[in-house]
Structures are given as C-alpha cells and as structure tokens.
Amino acid sequence: MKPKTPLLLKRLSVISLSLLLVLLIAMFLGISMGSTTSGIKVVFQSLFKAKESDPMLDTIIWQIRFPRVLLATLVGAALSLGGLVFQALLRNPLAEPYILGISGGSAIGAIIGILIGFSKFPGVSLTAFAGSIAILLLILVMSSGQTILKKDALLLSGVMVNAFCAAVIMFLVSMTQDSRLHNIIFWLMGDLSMVDIGHVGILAAILCPCFILIFWFSNSMNLLLMGKEMAQTMGVNIKTVTVILLVATSFMVSATVSYCGLVGFVGLVVPHLLRLVFGPDHRVLVPACVLGGGAYLVFCDILARVLPEQGEMPAGVITAMIGAPLFIFLLKKTRR
Amino acid sequence: MAIHVKNLNYYYGDFPALKNITFSVATGNFFIIIGPNGSGKTTLLKVVAGILKSQTDQLEILNRPVDHYSRKALARAIAFVPQMIPVDFPFSVTEIVLMGRSPYLGMLGLEQEKDLEIAKQALIFTGVDHLAHRKLDQLSGGEQQRVFVAKAICQEPEIILLDEPTASLDLAHQVRLMDLMEKLKNERGITVVMVSHDVNLAAMYGDRLLLLNKGEIVRLGDPKEVLTFQTLEQVYGCTLLVDESPLGKTPRVTPVPRKYMNIDRQEE
Numbered sequence: 364m365k366p367k368t369p370l371l372l373k374r375l376s377v378i379s380l381s382l383l384l385v386l387l388i389a390m391f392l393g394i395s396m397g398s399t400t401s402g403i404k405v406v407f408q409s410l411f412k413a414k415e416s417d418p419m420l421d422t423i424i425w426q427i428r429f430p431r432v433l434l435a436t437l438v439g440a441a442l443s444l445g446g447l448v449f450q451a452l453l454r455n456p457l458a459e460p461y462i463l464g465i466s467g468g469s470a471i472g473a474i475i476g477i478l479i480g481f482s483k484f485p486g487v488s489l490t491a492f493a494g495s496i497a498i499l500l501l502i503l504v505m506s507s508g509q510t511i512l513k514k515d516a517l518l519l520s521g522v523m524v525n526a527f528c529a530a531v532i533m534f535l536v537s538m539t540q541d542s543r544l545h546n547i548i549f550w551l552m553g554d555l556s557m558v559d560i561g562h563v564g565i566l567a568a569i570l571c572p573c574f575i576l577i578f579w580f581s582n583s584m585n586l587l588l589m590g591k592e593m594a595q596t597m598g599v600n601i602k603t604v605t606v607i608l609l610v611a612t613s614f615m616v617s618a619t620v621s622y623c624g625l626v627g628f629v630g631l632v633v634p635h636l637l638r639l640v641f642g643p644d645h646r647v648l649v650p651a652c653v654l655g656g657g658a659y660l661v662f663c664d665i666l667a668r669v670l671p672e673q674g675e676m677p678a679g680v681i682t683a684m685i686g687a688p689l690f691i692f693l694l695k696k697t698r699r
Numbered sequence: 700m701a702i703h704v705k706n707l708n709y710y711y712g713d714f715p716a717l718k719n720i721t722f723s724v725a726t727g728n729f730f731i732i733i734g735p736n737g738s739g740k741t742t743l744l745k746v747v748a749g750i751l752k753s754q755t756d757q758l759e760i761l762n763r764p765v766d767h768y769s770r771k772a773l774a775r776a777i778a779f780v781p782q783m784i785p786v787d788f789p790f791s792v793t794e795i796v797l798m799g800r801s802p803y804l805g806m807l808g809l810e811q812e813k814d815l816e817i818a819k820q821a822l823i824f825t826g827v828d829h830l831a832h833r834k835l836d837q838l839s840g841g842e843q844q845r846v847f848v849a850k851a852i853c854q855e856p857e858i859i860l861l862d863e864p865t866a867s868l869d870l871a872h873q874v875r876l877m878d879l880m881e882k883l884k885n886e887r888g889i890t891v892v893m894v895s896h897d898v899n900l901a902a903m904y905g906d907r908l909l910l911l912n913k914g915e916i917v918r919l920g921d922p923k924e925v926l927t928f929q930t931l932e933q934v935y936g937c938t939l940l941v942d943e944s945p946l947g948k949t950p951r952v953t954p955v956p957r958k959y960m961n962i963d964r965q966e967e
Contacts, residue, residue, distance in 0.1 A: 369810060454787060582808035585798060588787075590784055596748050596778065596779035597801055598774035598802045638788075642791070643794075
C-alpha cells in the first residue's frame with residue numbers, strides 16, 4: 364500500500380493555493396486602484412522597492428491603501444466564515460450574521476461603547492461582543508421551540524430583530540449631539556476607510572485564532588449537517604461544539620463590526636458560491652471562505668472606491684447590492 | 700449479550716415515557732420493537748443509542764455499562780439510522796458514507812485509501828454503489844435510506860439501530876431493506892435492533908419482538924408468542940384478525956375494517 368497521505372490534504376492544498384492566488388491578485392489591484400491611480404508598474408516599484416519611488420505615492424500605498432486592503436481581507440474572511448458556521452449550526456443555507464441580526468446587535472453594543480467613550484480596542488469590541496451575544500441568546504431561545512428552526516420563521520425573526528436594532532441605533536444617534544457619532548451613518552453601512560496598520564494588527568490577532576479554532580471543528584460541522592441525533596451517535600459532543608462555534612463566530616463578527624460597521628450579505632454570497640464550486644465539505648470550505656471571502660470584500664471595496672465620480676461609498680453598499688438579490692433568488696429556490 | 704437494559708425509566712418532564720423496562724438483546728439477533736403510536740418505541744431506541752440519557756441508567760452495551768464508553772467508542776459499537784434525514788446540503792453519496800469513518804479518525808476526519816475502500820464495500824453491500832457520485836438530494840427515499848444504511852455499515856459497528864426505516868418506502872423497497880438487514884445479520888453477525896410500525900414485517904423478519912404500550916413492556920418473545928390475538932387487540936384497541944402467514948409459520952395480522960364486522964353487533 365502507498366504511503367498514508369490523507370486524501371483530503373491534496374485537494375485542500377490545490378484549492379487553498381488557487382484561492383490564495385486570487386486573493387493576492389485582489390490585494391494587488393486593491394493597492395493599485397484609487398483616486399490617484401498611478402499605474403500598476405509604479406505601484407510594483409513601490410511595493411518591491413525596485414527603484415527610488417515617489418515618496419508621496421509610497422505614503423498613499425503604505426499608510427492608506429495597504430492597511431485598508433488588509434482590513435478588507437480580514438473582515439471579508441471573518442464574515443464569510445461567520446455565515447458558513449451559522450448555516451451549518453442552524454442547518455439553514457440562508458443563515459448569515461447580518462440577516463439573523465447578530466451584526467445589528469453588535470452595532471448597538473458598539474455605539475453604546477462609543478457613547479460611553481471607550482477606545483476601539485478593547486472597549487468597543489467588548490460592548491459589541493456583548494450586543495452580539497445578547498442577540499444570539501435571543502435567537503437561540505426562540506429557536507429552542509423547534510418551530511423557528513424552519514427557514515421562514517428564522518428569517519422572519521431575523522427581519523424583526525434587524526428592524527428593532529435599526530430603531531435602537533437611530534434612537535441612540537438621535538439622542539446624542541456627540542461629535543464622535545459624526546460619521547456613524549457612513550460607518551453603519553460598512554466603511555473600510557478609517558483604519559491604521561495598528562488596528563489591522565489587533566484585528567488579525569483576534570481573528571486568526573478564531574479561524575484556526577473553527578477549522579479544527581470543520582469535520583464536526585459536516586456531521587452536524589446530518590442532524591443532531593445522527594451527529595451525536597457518530598461521536599460528536601454537540602453541546603461543546605455548538606457553544607464553542609457560536610461564541611467564536613459572534614466574537615469574530617463583533618470584532619469586525621466594531622472596526623468597520625455593518626457589511627451585510629458577505630456571509631451569504633461567499634459560502635454559497637464556494638459551495639457551488641467545491642461542494643459542501645467544511646474541511647475545504649473553512650479555508651476557502653477565509654481566502655475567498657477576503658478576496659471578495661477586497662473586490663467589493665475596489666468597486667466602492669472606483670465607482671463614485673467623487674469620493675467613495677461604503678463597501679457595505681456594494682455587498683448588499685450583490686447579496687440581497689442573491690438572497691431572494693436562494694429563498695425562492697429553496698422554497699421549491 | 701449485545702444490549703442489556705435493566706429497570707430503565709425515562710421521563711419527559713414529569714411524564715413517564717418509559718417505565719421499568721428490562722430486556723436483553725443477544726448478539727447477532729434481529730430484534731424488533733413494536734407498539735402503537737406514543738408507546739415509547741423511539742424513546743427506547745434513542746436511550747439505547749445514547750442520544751437520550753436515562754435518569755436511572757442501567758444500560759449495558761456489549762457487556763459494558765454505557766457510561767464507560769467515550770462518545771467515539773460508543774460510535775464504534777453502535778450505529779444509528781434515524782427516521783428522516785433532512786438533506787439541505789448537496790453532499791455526494793460517497794461523502795455521506797465516508798462520514799461513517801469519523802469515529803475511527805481524528806478531529807478533522809482525514810480519510811485514507813483504506814477508509815475509501817471500506818466505504819466502497821459498504822455501498823456494494825447495500826447495492827447503491829452505482830450511485831456513489833450522485834448527490835444525495837437527487838435520490839429517491841428508498842435510495843437515500845440505503846445510503847444511510849451504508850453509512851452505518853461503514854461505521855463498522857457491532858450493533859445497528861434503525862428507527863422505522865420502512866415507514867416511507869413502497870412495498871418493494873420495504874422488503875429490500877428488511878432483506879438487507881437480514882443479510883447483515885447473517886453474513887456479518889451484526890445485531891440489528893429496529894423500531895417498526897409494521898407488525899407483519901416484524902413477524903416475518905424478527906428473531907425476537909418487544910411489544911411496548913404506554914411506556915411498558917407488554918410482551919417479549921418470538922413473533923408467535925408476542926403477536927397473539929388477545930394481546931394485540933388489547934394493546935391496539937381495534938378488531939384484528941390473526942392467522943398464519945401463507946409463506947410460513949409466522950403470524951399474520953390483519954386489521955378488520957368496520958364494514959366487515961358482524962352486522963348483528965352493530966344493530967344491538
């Protein structure tokens with residue numbers, strides 16, 4: 364018999380490498396494009412220090428665009444993975460942190476944190492986390508009655524939770540004259556522009572352990588798709604797995620929300636596309652969501668920067684304009 | 700002894716679903732649990748499967764108390780085939796069957812050549828190897844059921860538990876599935892425990908039957924001992940005809956519709 368190499372690893376490395384390539388291309392484009400489009404060749408020179416390059420361009424690339432592209436990568440990865448985990452745990456291909464209202468809950472928490480005057484990290488991240496956990500508990504309490512696990516009921520509750528969160532957010536915004544909330548509407552739509560490299564570092568330190576943890580439980584997610592009872596009789600400790608995955612996912616989502624607001628539907632679009640291409644095996648989908656989700660949000664952010672004649676729009680506008688129609692399409696398809 | 704249950708009670712809140720259940724299943728037996736709706740059949744199966752935890756736990760699997768098993772060790776001893784498996788996600792037949800190997804593999808369940816071979820053999824055994832690359836949601840109910848049986852076989856258990864596997868199948872698929880379980884018992888010595896609504900299938904295939912009613916054991920024995928006219932009429936509360944199957948020496952049960960009953964009785 365041949366040497367014992369697990370069959371999956373080969374497939375996994377091929378898929379990961381090709382998606383990594385896509386991500387790198389996206390990142391390079393993301394760094395090249397912007398209001399002072401300066402030619403890919405020049406950007407190359409600046410990136411690899413080939414020639415003495417324009418210091419002004421260096422600043423734009425390294426201080427502004429590079430952190431922004433990294434942020435988009437991390438946020439896209441975290442949100443895609445969040446969607447994937449919720450879809451597996453609720454066994455509902457339409458579940459997604461934004462649609463379920465988890466993102467809205469962390470936005471409330473984040474705004475309260477900003478109003479109290481916490482710094483972005485750890486203060487606002489923690490209040491955002493508290494908000495997401497509160498919504499998560501609400502969803503779990505509602506879904507423990509069995510009926511709500513059905514697709515339509517879960518979505519309806521998500522719509523209501525979202526409407527409630529939006530109302531609370533507007534209430535908080537209206538009640539305060541605080542100048543810190545000046546940009547809040549922009550931030551709410553998912554804004555990737557206000558970032559420095561230090562923040563990106565902190566976010567990476569928060570998210571990467573979550574990625575690894577979720578990958579560790581990827582096979583358990585496969586088994587969970589066959590129903591709780593079946594998974595249990597195949598050796599999965601359901602309670603532990605569910606709690607760890609839900610907490611890790613809420614933590615990731617709230618961290619991204621506190622840095623760049625509500626970027627919706629990424630967790631719906633990316634896992635769905637990847638599942639179409641690579642099949643439903645989570646051991647492949649988890650790494651694929653990290654790389655592909657990162658690339659997807661970088662692309663969306665490029666569009667958000669390039670499309671407007673003047674200035675830019677929040678990346679969340681683009682993701683929602685792509686994601687919401689797909690959601691409606693999927694809803695119609697699964698109803699059949 | 701494959702399974703030994705002693706003085707088992709199970710409550711849903713205050714409601715006693717199972718009361719003082721004691722029985723054993725010998726290794727290599729085809730053991731069928733029958734009874735009316737709400738008699739506790741499925742609850743009993745789920746307690747044995749380790750899905751529900753009995754408050755007064757006196758359950759031994761392969762002569763070891765069930766508490767002494769880790770989850771994975773129990774999964775290597777018992778495979779469970781539930782009634783209905785929702786298939787919202789497009790796994791292929793091979794992927795589903797391979798999942799049966801996960802109790803033998805690490806956290807990530809990384810399969811090797813050997814596991815693929817076991818899965819292939821399981822598919823051949825259940826006669827669905829030609830579907831190996833199809834998506835599960837493209838298959839008929841009968842084919843899906845056989846795929847999940849193949850998954851259970853791939854788990855290489857000593858015991859297979861099935862919850863009403865024939866409930867939604869047509870006649871041909873019912874008999875094919877029961878034949879398959881019999882073959883599994885005869886060729887591999889696997890103990891088969893099944894919950895069934897169909898007393899006639901139970902009579903033809905079961906080595907021993909357990910008749911439950913309202914959470915209690917009414918009868919335990921071979922089909923002839925259990926499926927008697929008096930017992931069944933009392934348990935099911937309707938008029939029944941019990942005679943001998945023309946195929947052999949097993950009982951045959953026919954529920955009697957009202958229009959065939961004695962007319963005098965109606966006029967009284």
